[in-house]
Amino acid sequence: MSVGDQVNLLISLLALANPLGNLPLFLALTQSEAVARRHRIALVSGLAMFVTLALAYWLGLAVLAAFSISLAAFGLGAGLIILLYGLVMVRAPEALLGYRGGQPGALEQRSPALVPLAIPLLAGPGSIARVMIARYHHTTLAAGLGATLVILVAAAFTVLVLYYADTLNRRVGAAGVSAVSRILGMLLMAVGFMGLAEALQRIWPALAG
Amino acid sequence: MTPGAAVQLFVSLIVLVNPALVVPVFLRLTAAGAAAQRRAIAATACVAVAAIFVVAALFGTAILAALEIDIAALRAAGGLLLTLMAIDMLRPPSAAPPAKDGAALDQSPAIVPIAFPLLAGPGSIAVVIGAAASYPGWEARGLIFLVIAAIALVCLAALLLAVPIYHLLGDAGLDVLSRLMAMVLLGVGLQMLAAGLGGLLPALAK
Numbered sequence: 001m002s003v004g005d006q007v008n009l010l011i012s013l014l015a016l017a018n019p020l021g022n023l024p025l026f027l028a029l030t031q032s033e034a035v036a037r038r039h040r041i042a043l044v045s046g047l048a049m050f051v052t053l054a055l056a057y058w059l060g061l062a063v064l065a066a067f068s069i070s071l072a073a074f075g076l077g078a079g080l081i082i083l084l085y086g087l088v089m090v091r092a093p094e095a096l097l098g099y100r101g102g103q104p105g106a107l108e109q110r111s112p113a114l115v116p117l118a119i120p121l122l123a124g125p126g127s128i129a130r131v132m133i134a135r136y137h138h139t140t141l142a143a144g145l146g147a148t149l150v151i152l153v154a155a156a157f158t159v160l161v162l163y164y165a166d167t168l169n170r171r172v173g174a175a176g177v178s179a180v181s182r183i184l185g186m187l188l189m190a191v192g193f194m195g196l197a198e199a200l201q202r203i204w205p206a207l208a209g
Numbered sequence: 210m211t212p213g214a215a216v217q218l219f220v221s222l223i224v225l226v227n228p229a230l231v232v233p234v235f236l237r238l239t240a241a242g243a244a245a246q247r248r249a250i251a252a253t254a255c256v257a258v259a260a261i262f263v264v265a266a267l268f269g270t271a272i273l274a275a276l277e278i279d280i281a282a283l284r285a286a287g288g289l290l291l292t293l294m295a296i297d298m299l300r301p302p303s304a305a306p307p308a309k310d311g312a313a314l315d316q317s318p319a320i321v322p323i324a325f326p327l328l329a330g331p332g333s334i335a336v337v338i339g340a341a342a343s344y345p346g347w348e349a350r351g352l353i354f355l356v357i358a359a360i361a362l363v364c365l366a367a368l369l370l371a372v373p374i375y376h377l378l379g380d381a382g383l384d385v386l387s388r389l390m391a392m393v394l395l396g397v398g399l400q401m402l403a404a405g406l407g408g409l410l411p412a413l414a415k
Contacts, residue, residue, distance in 0.1 A: 008277040083286075090290060090321055178317030186321055189286035190278050197282070197409035209411035 001134075001143035006150050009134050012191050013154040015184035016085060016127040017049065019161035020177055023169050025121070026162055029112040039163055041113040046159030048118030053131050053151045056123075058144070060132040071136050075199030078129030083192025085126045089185025122158055126188075133195060210349035218340050219356045225333035226258070226360055228367030230394060233387035234327060235371050237298060238318045244372055250319045251368035257324035259361035262337050265329075266353050269338035280335060281408025287326030288402030294322065295398050298391035328364055331401065 030038045064074055134147050161168060172180075201208040235254075239247045264272070273280060340353055375383055407414030 002277075004275055004277040007275055011276060083289075086286070087289070087293075091293070175317050179320050182317060182321035183325075186283075186286060186290075186325065187276070187278065189289065190282040193282040193285045193289075193405065193409060194279055197406075200410060207410045207412045209413075209415060 021181040042162035044113040045117040049122040050155035052123040057131040072202035079195030086188030210344040253319035254323040255365040261329040262357040266341040284331040285405025291398030295395035
């Protein structure tokens with residue numbers, strides 16, 4: 001796994017988790033909490049993001065094999081999911097901010113750290129697909145440790161952003177958050193197209209020319 | 210790099226950047242805002258165009274290599290985005306437009322999609338990267354930066370003129386113009402998408 005692959009994985013995971021874009025939602029979900037508890041929620045959701053993605057990375061392909069889904073078909077689906085995530089981020093960044101998990105009445109007492117923050121916002125179908133693609137490209141132990149480190153860095157960065165949510169939100173503002181989401185969305189669309197093209201070449205080798 | 214080559218670079222860039230095509234899209238995206246907010250978006254977009262081209266000239270190949278992103282994939286992504294925008298523009302505007310005249314206009318479309326991929330698209334970025342690669346040396350860089358500054362100024366003029374054009378045409382005229390330009394934009398977007406897919410799947414381009 002080259003350094004370029006690792007940088008691409010890191011940027012993709014950060015774009016998919018989009019901690020900056022999720023700031024307003026994080027603040028809305030935790031507005032009734034004290035600062036100390038808000039910091040704890042940030043830490044727990046980042047930890048859950050790391051565990052989810054690391055599990056998906058190491059065990060995801062085995063699950064696919066158990067359901068006898070071919071890697072090419074999975075890659076096609078993963079590319080499509082990442083492409084559509086990117087498209088939503090570019091075209092309507094505010095649509096992502098409208099997410100409201102579950103019925104407010106019943107769930108209000110529970111901490112939002114795991115659902116909806118960690119899953120599906122920080123580690124959703126897109127990032128799970130992305131780490132599984134990384135796994136089937138490079139299956140050596142060294143690549144595995146490298147990728148796990150990348151996932152850890154992405155989760156740590158996410159925790160850091162959520163930790164300073166208040167300050168960042170005031171500094172960057174809604175327009176800045178939206179602009180960053182659009183740029184990251186454009187990169188995600190390119191990553192999605194690359195995944196799609198690769199899967200199509202696996203399915204129909206003649207396309208590779 | 211001779212002055213002639215710089216003029217040639219300017220011409221090929223202005224055709225690819227195509228500020229005239231952006232005017233109706235710009236008006237539609239900023240329909241809800243006051244004139245001052247439109248000017249702010251126009252200025253941001255043009256600064257972003259200059260920044261994108263300068264970064265492309267200085268670090269273009271290195272950045273794409275570091276992110277492991279194929280320029281063909283970026284082209285396909287930009288093409289898909291423009292195609293979808295064109296289809297949106299072809300359809301009649303939604304019956305209930307968000308009525309928020311007093312509210313602050315969202316500044317975020319300035320960079321994506323106005324600066325990228327509408328003005329500084331993958332095609333023009335590739336031209337800048339190519340020019341910077343074929344003319345090394347700081348003297349040539351200076352000329353390339355001059356060309357980029359000229360392009361950004363033309364874009365700024367086009368976007369600032371958009372508001373007077375709007376007053377001239379009125380709502381109905383703008384509607385007609387934007388449908389016509391949407392057809393052109395649809396072609397541009399599909400062409401970009403096709404070129405991107407051809408790069409990603411070489412057998413298709415044979």
